[in-house]
Amino acid sequence: MTIIVSMNIKNEIKVAIARKGTTLKKVCEKLSEQTGKYYSYNNISNKMARGTIKFNEVQEIFKILGYELTYTPIEN
Numbered sequence: 001m002t003i004i005v006s007m008n009i010k011n012e013i014k015v016a017i018a019r020k021g022t023t024l025k026k027v028c029e030k031l032s033e034q035t036g037k038y039y040s041y042n043n044i045s046n047k048m049a050r051g052t053i054k055f056n057e058v059q060e061i062f063k064i065l066g067y068e069l070t071y072t073p074i075e076n
Contacts, residue, residue, distance in 0.1 A: 009058055010048040016065045030064045031057070 017024055025041045032039045044061075047053040062069055 009051075009053065013048060013058070013061055016062060016067060020065045022065075027061055027064055031060055034060065034064070 013024075017027060024045060028039045028041050028044050031044070039057075044053065044057070047057070059069055
């Protein structure tokens with residue numbers, strides 16, 4: 001399944017979480033386990049709302065959800 005990542009990463013993450021049948025809280029717990037850095041639901045939720053979530057955090061979240069971010073050249 002392909003997810004088109006738009007400028008609104010918050011909605012894209014929410015859709016991916018819903019498709020996986022999990023919650024942001026569970027994703028944050030797994031993110032903390034995998035990175036060794038504590039990520040709370042409030043921390044990630046606030047970052048998504050403000051648009052300040054880091055690219056590597058987004059990559060890890062999608063990895064946890066079973067997705068791989070790929071880039072496709074735009075054909076002119």
